Amino acid sequence: MKILIAPWGNPGGWKEVTYVFDGKNMKSKTSLEILQEVIKPDKTIIICLDTLAEEGKNYKEVRENAERRIREYADKFGLSNYEVLTAPGIGTFPNGIFRGDALDYYHYIIAKLNLNFEHPNLDIHLDLTHGINYQTILTYRAVKEMLELFSIFKKTRFKAYNADPSSPTIADKLFINVVEDTIPIPMPSAEKISQGRPLEPVSLSSEEREKLFKNELENIKINNLELSAFIGALYNGLPLALFRFYPEKDKIEEVISTVLNTYEKYVEVKKEDKLKVTRKVRFGKDFKVYVFTYVIATLLKKL
């Protein structure tokens, strides 16, 4: 099972150049086209940023707007057979001001990235050519860490690509370089639940805080001690403890989904001269533990 993943910034300024890869040439505005042709992935996922949005009355509309724009670009570039994952970004742009924690991007994509639980082999190709800033590094880290989990149970391989750095006015031929080609090392996560708080307030009044923790996150009560025991059992290679503390997978899935919904509820959207998107909560470290525990529990079930 081959999956090609590409973080994308704003495609507005991408020029047509000749991309060279694996002895082939292709004129295109994106490196993804030639990679799709040569690698022939079973699935291609473009990860874009919601900071591309130009309008939206609420966060759902903002995200849909960003995704629509990416699809328009991708279709115009001649791409087909791709999925789009729109993740939370930050920064000040002509179209809007987006405020929040940079790491929200990381937490969001580890929860939403649709890798394949079924297939015994997982062959991930990551094209870093068009990523911007923190997006590139956080996509790399998220994908690599997920693969280290998957590789406990599956045969995995990881390749990363980056086209030559160059302004197209100077070079019209850009080679696509292999910047990593590794077999991920099986690596159970060592992180444990700290406070059981998958969301943390960023800019909330004390009433909003109370509402968040008392109401919104009320029903995500989960036995954190048992989750930590389960993670520890895997990390220390204790098969009996692994069975003893095998968590309620559906319950964790529900928690993850509640946290994602609550996160989006606390994104404030205003439209003045431009969009103003403010995330009033951020994901906490414990959210990652929930996601990774869910992944491990699911993979164990499929053995």
Next chain:
Amino acid sequence: MKILIAPWGNPGGWKEVTYVFDGKNMKSKTSLEILQEVIKPDKTIIICLDTLAEEGKNYKEVRENAERRIREYADKFGLSNYEVLTAPGIGTFPNGIFRGDALDYYHYIIAKLNLNFEHPNLDIHLDLTHGINYQTILTYRAVKEMLELFSIFKKTRFKAYNADPSSPTIADKLFINVVEDTIPIPMPSAEKISQGRPLEPVSLSSEEREKLFKNELENIKINNLELSAFIGALYNGLPLALFRFYPEKDKIEEVISTVLNTYEKYVEVKKEDKLKVTRKVRFGKDFKVYVFTYVIATLLKKL
């Protein structure tokens, strides 16, 4: 012991903006200034690319030229107390065309990055704000992997930063975001020597090939089987085997240094209308194994 590391692209176009970090503001052309002030590192290392060079009759001069230009920028920006590591880059630029394997950058910096073997704590801060393209990801990977080795023997911590993505014409204030804050997991390398070839030909005639392997790399004969046994002993946690196969550290150091010198000897420098720098060999995967084995052997010795 705090070390601040920053990969830098071409500082030519960096504009003065107000960087905001940890509640402080600072007008500067680089994020490194405020990070130095807040973090107060014992050492700051700027990793730049030789692609910055405008002239040079041979590779030594090319590298010195690039380093001199970076130092001019850094001094002009008001920085002090920094070291510069100039690593091999690729791409086509107004000043020159640089051809070679993108991964040379990674192999070069794992060998040359001067982390601290003595101090019991290692606190690494990585500023990714000014890195370009493959440089950012390969610096991140090199530093992270080195730290995973160091953390077998020392207390380590890793933080990575990236300023807001933004064109300074739109935002004059850029927040410096923490994009990672982790305790590296102790991780002995699992890679073993494959062919004992730390350098691979890229564009060599058959005579040059023969000269490379017969003459240049003649005296780097090392007992690869024993090296692999040593690595395996650490990976599998076998203390007796670790002593039994403890390698000749000085010999590995000599090999690494010979490989680095030979690599540079095979960089061809021409000056037509612009510089043309062509690397006729590339580092092989085995070079990484030599470097990592050297690091582990050194750290073991210091216990």
